[in-house]
Amino acid sequence: MQQTADEVLIQRIAGGDRLAMQVLFARHHVRVYRFVLRLVRNEATAEDLISEVFLDVWRQAGRFEGRSAVSTWLLAIARFKALSALRRKPEAELDDEMAEAIEDVSDTPEVAMQKKDTSDVLRKCIQTLSPEHREIIDLVYYHEKSVEEVAEIVGIPENTVKTRMFYARKKLAEQLKAAGIERGWP
Amino acid sequence: MMTNEKLTEREEIESLLPWFAAGTLSRRDAERVERALANDAELARQFEMVREELGETIRVNESLGAPSARALKSLFEKIDAEAPRQARVSLNLMGRISEFVASFSPRTLAYAGTAAALAILLQAAVITTSLVSQPESGGFRTVAIERGAPAGEGAFAQVRFNPQATAADITAFLEANKATIVSGPAAGTGMYKVKVSMTNLPKEQLDEIVRRLQQNKAVGLAAPAE
Numbered sequence: 366m367q368q369t370a371d372e373v374l375i376q377r378i379a380g381g382d383r384l385a386m387q388v389l390f391a392r393h394h395v396r397v398y399r400f401v402l403r404l405v406r407n408e409a410t411a412e413d414l415i416s417e418v419f420l421d422v423w424r425q426a427g428r429f430e431g432r433s434a435v436s437t438w439l440l441a442i443a444r445f446k447a448l449s450a451l452r453r454k455p456e457a458e459l460d461d462e463m464a465e466a467i468e469d470v471s472d473t474p475e476v477a478m479q480k481k482d483t484s485d486v487l488r489k490c491i492q493t494l495s496p497e498h499r500e501i502i503d504l505v506y507y508h509e510k511s512v513e514e515v516a517e518i519v520g521i522p523e524n525t526v527k528t529r530m531f532y533a534r535k536k537l538a539e540q541l542k543a544a545g546i547e548r549g550w551p
Numbered sequence: 552m553m554t555n556e557k558l559t560e561r562e563e564i565e566s567l568l569p570w571f572a573a574g575t576l577s578r579r580d581a582e583r584v585e586r587a588l589a590n591d592a593e594l595a596r597q598f599e600m601v602r603e604e605l606g607e608t609i610r611v612n613e614s615l616g617a618p619s620a621r622a623l624k625s626l627f628e629k630i631d632a633e634a635p636r637q638a639r640v641s642l643n644l645m646g647r648i649s650e651f652v653a654s655f656s657p658r659t660l661a662y663a664g665t666a667a668a669l670a671i672l673l674q675a676a677v678i679t680t681s682l683v684s685q686p687e688s689g690g691f692r693t694v695a696i697e698r699g700a701p702a703g704e705g706a707f708a709q710v711r712f713n714p715q716a717t718a719a720d721i722t723a724f725l726e727a728n729k730a731t732i733v734s735g736p737a738a739g740t741g742m743y744k745v746k747v748s749m750t751n752l753p754k755e756q757l758d759e760i761v762r763r764l765q766q767n768k769a770v771g772l773a774a775p776a777e
Contacts, residue, residue: 419626
């Protein structure tokens with residue numbers, strides 16, 4: 366139902382309907398923002414990027430062929446924008462953000478472990494995954510994307526999607542083990 | 552597990568667990584996973600881990616908050632700064648006609664349909680009367696579609712008219728080139744066979760005429776014909 370409605374909105378946007386643009390934005394901007402934020406790790410940059418993503422939708426709506434879900438198309442645009450922004454960032458700025466990320470990572474699993482909260486440790490470990498693994502975990506679990514859709518968003522073959530997801534989960538299990546939680550897998 | 556080699560059935564099922572948990576598998580794959588889970592305790596245990604990961608991934612993402620209103624404001628400032636969009640007239644027109652027709656009640660549509668049918672019948676009667684009452688020879692000839700004349704002699708071209716060309720454009724085109732429509736439109740191509748000369752012409756001369764036909768605004772495509 367949502368799928369059809371999104372496609373109708375895109376058709377209207379192609380005709381210059383600003384209200385349709387507003388509806389589409391209201392419907393998807395939070396998820397797109399979170400996806401981008403997990404990649405760029407900077408709220409201001411993520412906000413700038415989502416307006417860029419939806420501006421691309423405004424410009425390219427007429428070329429949308431409906432072969433994938435609108436949300437998949439949005440995430441594919443968002444990913445491209447986020448990676449481009451990361452490449453453009455000055456070294457110094459990247460260093461600062463990396464430092465923040467490392468700081469965030471270093472102590473939290475242990476702190477959580479002291480509280481004996483497995484769920485909390487698991488969340489901290491999810492946050493400390495590499496960008497590549499974080500991305501696939503997010504796309505599958507949070508954005509509810511199928512193997513085919515992930516392949517389209519990330520631009521990799523479907524078998525690679527499954528392999529990457531497997532290794533992301535394996536890494537997660539290793540981090541949990543390092544934090545004192547043994548799950549018996551892999 | 553998970554090398555480039557072909558996966559065993561169990562490994563394949565194992566790799567599908569995250570999508571099964573998220574409910575994004577095809578029905579066929581979902582049934583495969585369900586069957587395997589029912590018969591494999593170790594796989595079922597692993598599925599519980601996947602469900603934990605799924606739940607906590609959602610919590611991580613939900614904790615990220617939402618963007619400020621600045622994002623929407625910035626978007627519409629950029630949209631406003633864009634050049635006005637070229638209206639896609641044909642699509643918009645079709646859309647408007649569809650919406651207009653859809654807005655009628657069934658009874659109104661029935662009346663409109665009856666009126667249209669009567670108008671077509673009336674038009675057909677007028678045309679038939681004109682043709683029947685037409686004298687055998689002299690003066691008036693309909694739009695230059697040649698009927699009964701020997702079509703085998705003369706020089707011919709194939710012509711497809713522009714969709715935008717009006718009847719007046721086509722009539723003017725035929726008169727200007729002293730041409731008559733012999734047959735058409737052909738199914739699939741929409742081409743008409745047009746007699747451009749009462750006598751056979753050398754190829755070069757016919758090509759020259761075809762080139763001239765092609766330049767007319769009423770013509771989309773012209774080519775020599777047998």
